[in-house]
Amino acid sequence: MSDGSTKKPSRIQQRNRHLILDAALEVFSRHGFRGATLDQIATQAGLSKPNILYYFGGKEDIHLTLLSQLMETWLDPLVEMNAAGDPVEEILNYVQRKLDMAQQLPRESRLFAGEILQGAPRMRPELESKLKPLFDEKCAVIQSWIQQGRLPPLDPRHLIFSIWASTQHYADFESQVSLLMNEGDDTYASAATHLNMMFRTLLQG
Amino acid sequence: MSDGSTKKPSRIQQRNRHLILDAALEVFSRHGFRGATLDQIATQAGLSKPNILYYFGGKEDIHLTLLSQLMETWLDPLVEMNAAGDPVEEILNYVQRKLDMAQQLPRESRLFAGEILQGAPRMRPELESKLKPLFDEKCAVIQSWIQQGRLPPLDPRHLIFSIWASTQHYADFESQVSLLMNEGDDTYASAATHLNMMFRTLLQG
DNA sequence: TCGTAGATTTACCAAATGGTAAAATTTAAT
């Protein structure tokens, strides 16, 4: 009824697959693909190693499943950028959504960053098939805003890169950021203020 | 005569240590610490594995040597930021130096990024002793510029984070960037233009 | 040229790790 290849995942299956993926996200995001071990994932999930391999084909399979699930969530904030809205507001809202994502899903951000850092060996196909078309589409939207005179002339691609970099930085480089920020301060709140100002002046000035 | 613990590195020693560190930089930056193997490093260096361990105490030693050497180079552009200069020019020059560095030393950038991404397990002491004091010092410089009315009010810490993030992005996420940029374009040239404009409007507007 | 310190290779080892087979246990429909 659902996808034709399997009947229906039992409650145990559903629970354990989720446990494993959550544990794997924790471990992969902290240690990278090769740095992570099935034993670590098993311990984190509270299951035995062979039991994990009962639910997934192998280490690679778990990693790939995570990346695949992540892609959707990851692209969502950009999908929401609406060509019919106000350019400045749309882009500033996008910045805020990306920053929120870094704050709320830091493990996902680091998993993604680690994969890209190593040349995207396991994710390139999905980058090409999902990220690239969306990126091109939104670049075209921004370009049209510029041509309508609603934004100053700038390279949409680099604008998006700057947004990605400056927001994800707080998740990916968290260990450095927390070392350099004073503990009392709310890093994400002040980051939101700063990034809002930075991109607002860029888009309006 | 040089450092008191060793006589003098022979020509062979000098050459081979350099070969090994260069090979290790290549391998570590691409695969991370655990992802890299001594065999890979040995092959890349054109030496045998035991021969590599003749020159270094072990895998960890090689990695630590690389990170230690890198720190100096890495902080240099920020050191050059001069409190006596023009604020906007000083910061824009800093942006450009960081971008040049990403372009010319992408392996070093990725090595650094990978270490931070994993929580800086091997570099935290040096981050605390070298990066943090310099960071605090330059934040104070920027703060004084602001108090003198020579820069608009902004959080110096987040300004520096934004500069780091948006410049290093081109090295650390190179695989993604190259996938999304059209091949004919000069990525770094257009990035320089964009970042210059972005930070100029922020600092002047 | 000879001898020795320096450099390199050969042949290993122990631990870690991804993975498997099969027995044992639990679950759930009848």
Place this chain on the structure above:
DNA sequence: ATTAAATTTTACCATTTGGTAAATCTACGA
């Protein structure tokens, strides 16, 4: 309750990998 299917554990295995010991080779000053 019975039984068949699903799940979990126990006991392994082969490969990879960081590292070592000792033999061998090479550079180089006396």
